[in-house]
Amino acid sequence: xxxxxxxxxxxTVGKAGFNELTEEQFKQFNVxxxxxxxxxxxxxxxxxLAAIFDLEGFTTxxxxxxxxxxxxEYLGEFLPWLFRDIATRFTKERKxxxxxxxxxxxxFAKFTGDGVLFLWDTEHCKGLKGIGNVVISLRExxxxxxxxxxxxxxxxxxxxxxxxxxxxxxxxxLSIGDGNDYVGPCINMVSRLQKLGSLSFAVSRRGFDPxxxxxxxxxxxxxxxxxxxxxxxxxxxxxxxxxxDNLPAKEKRSFR
Numbered sequence: 001x002x003x004x005x006x007x008x009x010x011x012t013v014g015k016a017g018f019n020e021l022t023e024e025q026f027k028q029f030n031v032x033x034x035x036x037x038x039x040x041x042x043x044x045x046x047x048x049l050a051a052i053f054d055l056e057g058f059t060t061x062x063x064x065x066x067x068x069x070x071x072x073e074y075l076g077e078f079l080p081w082l083f084r085d086i087a088t089r090f091t092k093e094r095k096x097x098x099x100x101x102x103x104x105x106x107x108f109a110k111f112t113g114d115g116v117l118f119l120w121d122t123e124h125c126k127g128l129k130g131i132g133n134v135v136i137s138l139r140e141x142x143x144x145x146x147x148x149x150x151x152x153x154x155x156x157x158x159x160x161x162x163x164x165x166x167x168x169x170x171x172x173x174l175s176i177g178d179g180n181d182y183v184g185p186c187i188n189m190v191s192r193l194q195k196l197g198s199l200s201f202a203v204s205r206r207g208f209d210p211x212x213x214x215x216x217x218x219x220x221x222x223x224x225x226x227x228x229x230x231x232x233x234x235x236x237x238x239x240x241x242x243x244x245d246n247l248p249a250k251e252k253r254s255f256r
Contacts, residue, residue, distance in 0.1 A: 037178025167193025
């Protein structure tokens with residue numbers, strides 16, 4: 001995505017004032033600003049696992065006094081940490097200039113304004129257990145934020161985002177233009193799952209069975225039905241059992 005920032009010159013016509021551009025500058029305002037490449041290009045379809053990490057309280061963090069002094073510093077610490085943590089979680093071994101990876105790393109990442117969208121190609125996950133390993137890793141990364149990153153962030157920044165929430169969903173995604181962006185129902189779903197009630201973790205049940213994806217840990221999760229805005233009123237969602245058990249009674253009634 002590019003920035004359109006031409007040098008305007010002021011011109012008065014009659015009693016009205018205008019900003020003036022050269023013809024060449026004017027033509028620079030076009031679809032290329034989106035950075036998508038050839039938007040009419042036929043889409044590539046990928047079987048994907050989509051995940052959005054959301055920084056809870058980031059809007060409040062950005063609304064404090066002089067946010068321009070703290071937001072860049074915080075993101076300059078958080079985003080590299082997040083990518084490092086993902087890379088570390090998926091690394092089996094580093095030796096002789098090569099890196100052995102559990103499954104694969106995300107093939108796409110996009111900053112969302114208060115978090116990051118990641119896409120994995122499930123063809124590289126080596127079956128359901130491999131997909132389960134991705135989900136477990138994402139849950140652990142969410143926990144890492146609370147135990148490892150947040151204490152340091154709170155010591156350096158007032159109102160640091162309190163949690164790193166994650167929503168996960170499988171489905172097909174379609175490339176846009178030259179593959180610089182992706183769309184798909186699973187992306188729409190995770191954008192809602194990562195802010196589902198007061199939960200920090202939620203996974204769409206479609207194509208994801210805890211008993212098959214991580215049988216030794218399946219008892220740590222529960223499957224519930226709930227309404228997802230603009231998606232459906234009876235969506236099956238996989239939740240952390242400890243989080244579900246600790247929900248207030250009123251919120252717990254929204255899961256059936």
